[in-house]
Amino acid sequence: MSDSSRSDALDAKHRANRASRLEDVKRWVEYVREQPPAVWGAEQNRVVNAQLESARETETPPGHERRVAAFGEAMTAADRESTDAADGGTGDADLVDGEDTPVDE
16 A cells, blocks of 8 residues: 555545544534433533543643643533523523532532
8 A cells, every 4th residue: 555545545534533523513412402401411521521531541641631621611611601691690500400409410
């Protein structure tokens, strides 16, 4: 196999992977739009926690781990701000079935 053929094969693989990831993101967006935060919030937390654990196991530099954690915190804060705006600032949308238990616990 020539270098050009290998490069073309790798490019094709990357395009397929990118397309697959995009389809996964589209399915997740559809799911999030259809389900209340109480349902998908815990699932999202599990995914993020699994990614952080995986990063720890691969000895990712601490700076990168901090950036990932900060990004997750920023996304959570942004989500809460948009949810608070949607529920009139009561914060009730962050609770499970109106109880005093936040979704992310």
